[in-house]
């Protein structure tokens with residue numbers, strides 16, 4: 001299984017070569033855009049300290065420490081089963097680590113809960129899509145607004161008084177997300193009828209509807225063709241640029257990682273074996289042995 005994904009690493013993707021975003025904004029190239037972004041990167045917003053997580057005898061994460069800076073795109077890479085999704089699940093409160101602490105905006109937590117993470121502005125997408133296939137694109141993205149709805153479920157269902165006004169406001173917000181993600185043509189389409197690449201985009205829209213300060217993306221480009229990957233890369237960069245959202249991204253395609261991330265954490269068998277800027281990580285011997293070996 002490791003081999004299958006490793007093999008795809010050998011093919012790098014020239015995402016930046018064809019991204020219209022930079023041309024439109026008059027910027028000469030992706031490197032300039034990346035340095036614009038680097039200038040905006042702030043202090044540490046999330047600090048994971050010595051996190052260990054086991055399932056019975058399986059050590060999913062062993063003593064992992066790393067930080068995420070405000071406004072950066074932080075990639076997590078590693079072979080299958082390395083612990084990448086587990087790490088996102090610890091950040092979003094789905095898994096409770098046996099050891100370690102999570103410091104978010106200076107507050108220290110031994111564990112996160114999904115509710116607390118959401119309230120603190122942490123939103124996520126899922127490796128395996130968790131959308132309601134029979135519901136429309138618009139209604140799926142609306143589910144991301146739930147936490148922000150003040151009126152009770154009953155008032156919402158009956159659409160009475162303030163609930164009706166509130167619903168209108170939220171719908172407007174969702175329509176803006178739909179425009180931003182360029183999926184206007186599908187707003188009423190049941191999500192299950194859309195091609196996979198567009199479903200991933202809807203999942204991103206659902207997370208954006210939470211107006212997150214930090215967005216956790218678990219393989220947002222898995223199973224996509226090159227064109228779909230280019231689109232998704234552009235949307236991730238645009239979210240980061242336009243909304244200033246901090247992004248933690250699990251991705252197997254090294255071309256994408258090299259192109260859009262500011263710093264990269266490398267996991268292998270639940271341990272951290274590399275951490276740094278993309279070029280540094282790519283040159284790290286241990287990383288090459290564990291993960292990039294086939295490319296050399």
Ligand SMILES: Nc1ncnc2c1ncn2[C@@H]1O[C@H](COP(=O)(O)OP(=O)(O)OP(=O)(O)O)[C@@H](O)[C@H]1O
Pocket residue numbers: 055058059060078079080081082083084085086087127
């Ligand atoms: N809920 C769970 N119960 C038991 N074991 C689990 C659970 N979640 C993850 N694991 C185990 O923890 C280890 C890390 O899994 P994880 O899903 O975090 O890896 P990953 O790096 O995301 O892999 P992939 O690239 O395949 O998505 C694996 O051995 C996995 O089997």
Ligand SMILES: [Mg+2]
Pocket residue numbers: 084085086127
């Ligand atoms: Mg995973």
